[in-house]
Amino acid sequence: MQLRSRYPSPRRRTTELRPASSGRHVLVRILVADDSVAVRRCLCGFLDRHDGWHVCDEVSNGREAVERFQQVRPDVIVLDFQMPEMNGLEAARLIVGLSPKTPILMVTTYPSKQLSDEAKKVGIRGACAKTDINSIVDAVGALLREETYFPN
Numbered sequence: 001m002q003l004r005s006r007y008p009s010p011r012r013r014t015t016e017l018r019p020a021s022s023g024r025h026v027l028v029r030i031l032v033a034d035d036s037v038a039v040r041r042c043l044c045g046f047l048d049r050h051d052g053w054h055v056c057d058e059v060s061n062g063r064e065a066v067e068r069f070q071q072v073r074p075d076v077i078v079l080d081f082q083m084p085e086m087n088g089l090e091a092a093r094l095i096v097g098l099s100p101k102t103p104i105l106m107v108t109t110y111p112s113k114q115l116s117d118e119a120k121k122v123g124i125r126g127a128c129a130k131t132d133i134n135s136i137v138d139a140v141g142a143l144l145r146e147e148t149y150f151p152n
Helices: 037-049 062-072 088-098 113-122 133-144
Strands: 028-033 053-059 076-080 104-108 126-129
Touching: 028 037, 028 062, 037 053, 037 076, 037 133, 053 062, 062 076, 062 088, 076 088, 076 133, 088 104, 088 113, 104 113, 104 133, 113 126, 126 133
Parallel strands: 028 053, 028 076, 076 104, 104 126
Antiparallel strands: none
């Protein structure tokens, strides 16, 4: 699967730039969960290149997503819907129970209104097609601004 992008490869900055309550700047830390190694690499590459964003960890299934969330406490989670051991909805339900304020973006190969509605019910704040990297970048940005992202 090839992800499409309308964005050129941006230069990576070594410092970022979200003000913390202490007045210093920190990177936005992102956890990526997808069972496909190729998709994870692509997502991580695009997200990591965005100024101020850093993929702090990646996992291959829903169970690992919940466990790793508890260990690293990322600022945002990009979570595939179809994964082994525990799907994205089940993992999100558990994560939202632990931390209702952590924004979760569900990505899927087959987005639908029905899936978006189910995602909203469990507390997911955005859902989009994983094959369109532009929507993923836009969606993460929206979640960081405390908005939702459900294009369909």
